Amino acid sequence: MNSTYHIDEKWIKASIIGAIWAASEIVLGSFMHNLKIPFSSNILTGIGIIILVSTSHVWTEKGLFWRAGLICALMKTMSPSALIFGPMIAIFSQALLLEVAVRIFGKTVFGYLSGAILAMSWNLFQRIMNFIIFYGYNIVDVYSDLLKFVRRQLDLQFEIIWLPILILLVIYAILGIIAATIGIRVGRKIKHQPAEPISPTRRSEFFTPRSGQQSFNWSIRWLVLNLLLTVTALLLLNFTPWPVWIVFITAIVLLWVKRYRQAFRQLAKPRFWFYFVGITMVTAFVFNKMQGHEYINGLLIGLQMNFRAVVIILGFSVLGAELYNPLIKEFFLKHSFKQLPLALELSFESLPLIIAGIPDFKEVAKNPVTVFYRIISQIEARLERIKRNLSKKVFIVSGNIGEGKTSSIEELVQNLKSQNIKIGGIFSPRIMEDDETIGYDIIDISTNRREIFLRKTNSDQHDKIGNYSIFENGLQAGIKALDQSINDTRQLVVIDEVGKLELSDKGWAANINHWLHYSDADLLISVRSSFTEQVIQKWNLKNYTIFNVSEYDQQAFSRIISDHLN
Numbered sequence: 001m002n003s004t005y006h007i008d009e010k011w012i013k014a015s016i017i018g019a020i021w022a023a024s025e026i027v028l029g030s031f032m033h034n035l036k037i038p039f040s041s042n043i044l045t046g047i048g049i050i051i052l053v054s055t056s057h058v059w060t061e062k063g064l065f066w067r068a069g070l071i072c073a074l075m076k077t078m079s080p081s082a083l084i085f086g087p088m089i090a091i092f093s094q095a096l097l098l099e100v101a102v103r104i105f106g107k108t109v110f111g112y113l114s115g116a117i118l119a120m121s122w123n124l125f126q127r128i129m130n131f132i133i134f135y136g137y138n139i140v141d142v143y144s145d146l147l148k149f150v151r152r153q154l155d156l157q158f159e160i161i162w163l164p165i166l167i168l169l170v171i172y173a174i175l176g177i178i179a180a181t182i183g184i185r186v187g188r189k190i191k192h193q194p195a196e197p198i199s200p201t202r203r204s205e206f207f208t209p210r211s212g213q214q215s216f217n218w219s220i221r222w223l224v225l226n227l228l229l230t231v232t233a234l235l236l237l238n239f240t241p242w243p244v245w246i247v248f249i250t251a252i253v254l255l256w257v258k259r260y261r262q263a264f265r266q267l268a269k270p271r272f273w274f275y276f277v278g279i280t281m282v283t284a285f286v287f288n289k290m291q292g293h294e295y296i297n298g299l300l301i302g303l304q305m306n307f308r309a310v311v312i313i314l315g316f317s318v319l320g321a322e323l324y325n326p327l328i329k330e331f332f333l334k335h336s337f338k339q340l341p342l343a344l345e346l347s348f349e350s351l352p353l354i355i356a357g358i359p360d361f362k363e364v365a366k367n368p369v370t371v372f373y374r375i376i377s378q379i380e381a382r383l384e385r386i387k388r389n390l391s392k393k394v395f396i397v398s399g400n401i402g403e404g405k406t407s408s409i410e411e412l413v414q415n416l417k418s419q420n421i422k423i424g425g426i427f428s429p430r431i432m433e434d435d436e437t438i439g440y441d442i443i444d445i446s447t448n449r450r451e452i453f454l455r456k457t458n459s460d461q462h463d464k465i466g467n468y469s470i471f472e473n474g475l476q477a478g479i480k481a482l483d484q485s486i487n488d489t490r491q492l493v494v495i496d497e498v499g500k501l502e503l504s505d506k507g508w509a510a511n512i513n514h515w516l517h518y519s520d521a522d523l524l525i526s527v528r529s530s531f532t533e534q535v536i537q538k539w540n541l542k543n544y545t546i547f548n549v550s551e552y553d554q555q556a557f558s559r560i561i562s563d564h565l566n
Helices: 009-034 040-055 064-078 085-105 109-135 138-154 163-192 202-206 220-239 242-259 261-268 270-290 295-323 326-336 340-356 361-366 368-376 379-391 405-418 472-487 509-518 529-538 554-565
Strands: 394-399 423-427 430-433 436-444 450-455 463-465 468-470 492-498 522-528 544-548
Touching: 009 040, 009 064, 009 085, 009 340, 009 379, 040 064, 040 085, 040 109, 040 163, 040 368, 064 085, 064 340, 085 109, 109 138, 109 163, 109 295, 138 295, 163 368, 220 242, 220 295, 242 295, 340 379, 361 368, 394 405, 394 529, 405 423, 405 492, 405 522, 405 554, 423 472, 436 472, 450 472, 468 472, 472 492, 472 509, 492 509, 509 522, 522 529, 522 554, 529 544
Parallel strands: 394 522, 394 544, 423 492, 492 522
Antiparallel strands: 423 436, 430 436, 436 450, 450 468, 463 468
C-alpha cells in the first residue's frame, strides 16, 4: 500500500508565511493584550502587514497574501479565547485587501502603501460593524444624537458626526503607512544581505496547542439547537414586549452557561459589565434629551441593546465551541480546498520553531527592521527544509511475529550495500530457546556491534515492556547507532522494530522524531501488523509504502527500494 503527499509549492510558501504571522499573534498578541497596550490590535495588524510585504520581495507569486491570511486565521483556533470569529475574519480580510491592492497597483511602493492603509482601516470598519451587529441600529442613533448634543452644547457651526471616524481613519492610515514602510525596508534588506542564523530560545518548549476542548462532548444536535436559540432570541427582542424577551433570553443564557464554561467567562469579564451599564445609561440619557422619550423607555432601549449583545456574543461563542467538532472541521477542510489541510499541517509543524525565534516585544519595538529581517530571512531555508522532508520516503515492513520481517530486512540491506548505498540503523533479531522467544538483541548495522536488548527475566532491576525486561546497554547502543546514522550522510536508516515502546514515547521514538525534522535520509522500519496504523498516525507519516512480508517477494521488495534510492 502506498500513500503519497502532494502539495503545491505556493501553499508551502503560504504555510510558512501564515505560521510566522500566527506566531506573532500568539507570542506578541498575548503579551500586549495581557498588558492592555493601547491599539494592540492595530500593532498586530501592522506586524502582519510587515510580514506580508517583506516576504513578497522574496516570493513573488500571486495569491500568497490571501492564502497566508487564511492559514493564519485558521491557526487562530488555537487561541484560548472563545471569541475567535472576529480575529479570524479580520486577519483574512486584511490579507485579502492587501492582495487586491497589490493586484491592482502592482508590487510597487504605492501598491504596498494603499494595501496597507486598506488592511489597517479594516479594523475600524469591523469594529463599527461589530457594534451595529451586537447592539442593533439603535447604537447608530445613540452615537449621532450624542454628537448632536455635544455640538449643541459647544455651539459648533459645522457637522461633527463624521469627525471622530475621520480622525481615526487618518490615524489608522498613518499606522498602515508605517507598517508598509518597515515591510519594504525589510524586504529590500533581505534581497541584498544573506540570511542570518537564528538562535532559538527555549520558548518553544513551553508552547502547546489549544487543548482546552479536547474532552468536550461535541454534538451536531446542540449546534443546530444553538443556532435556533440565537435566531429565536433575536426575534423575541424585536417582536415581543420586554418582560417576554427578558425571561426567555435569561433562560437561554443560563442554558448556555450550564453547558459551555467559556460562555460564563465572557459574562464574568468586568469590561462586559462596564459596557452593559455604560451603554444603558447613555442610551437612556440620549433618548430622553434628544428624542423626548421618557427616561424609563430609554432605559428599556438600552437594556434591549445590551441583551442583543449578550445573545450575539454568547451565541457565537457556543456555536464556535460546537464547530470545533473534528467531524465538522474535517468535512469543511476536505470539501473546500484540497491543499489547505496539507498546508495547515505544515504550518503547525513549523510553528514551535518559529515561536522559538521570535524575540521579546521590547526588542521588536526598539529595532523592528533588524528583528523582522532576522525572522523573514529564514523563509528560504525553511522552504528547502520542508521540501526535503516532503521528499523523504518511509518503507514499512509489516507482518506478524515469526513471519520473517527481520530476515527480509537483513537480506535487503546486504543487497543495497552491494550497490554502494549508504545504510545505517539497527537490526533487532529474535532470540529463541527451545522454540520459544526469550528476547531480542540489537545489532548496529554500521559496526555489527551486538548488545542484549530484551529478555524474559524475573528481575526487578530493569524496566519492563510486556513480559520482557529492557537492558539499558542495549537500549543506549541502539540510540547511539540511530543518532549516528540519522546525523551522517546516510541514504537509508533502518529501525527494526517499531512497536509498543515507541508508541509510548520510549525506545526509538526520539530517534524517529529527530529523523522527521533533521535528516534527509529515507527510513525503513519494521512494524507488527497490529501496530502499523498506530505508527502511521502517531508520526503523521505521509509518503510511505507498506510491504507485507506475506504478500511481497524479496526481489520485488528490493527492486522498489533500490530504484528509489538510486
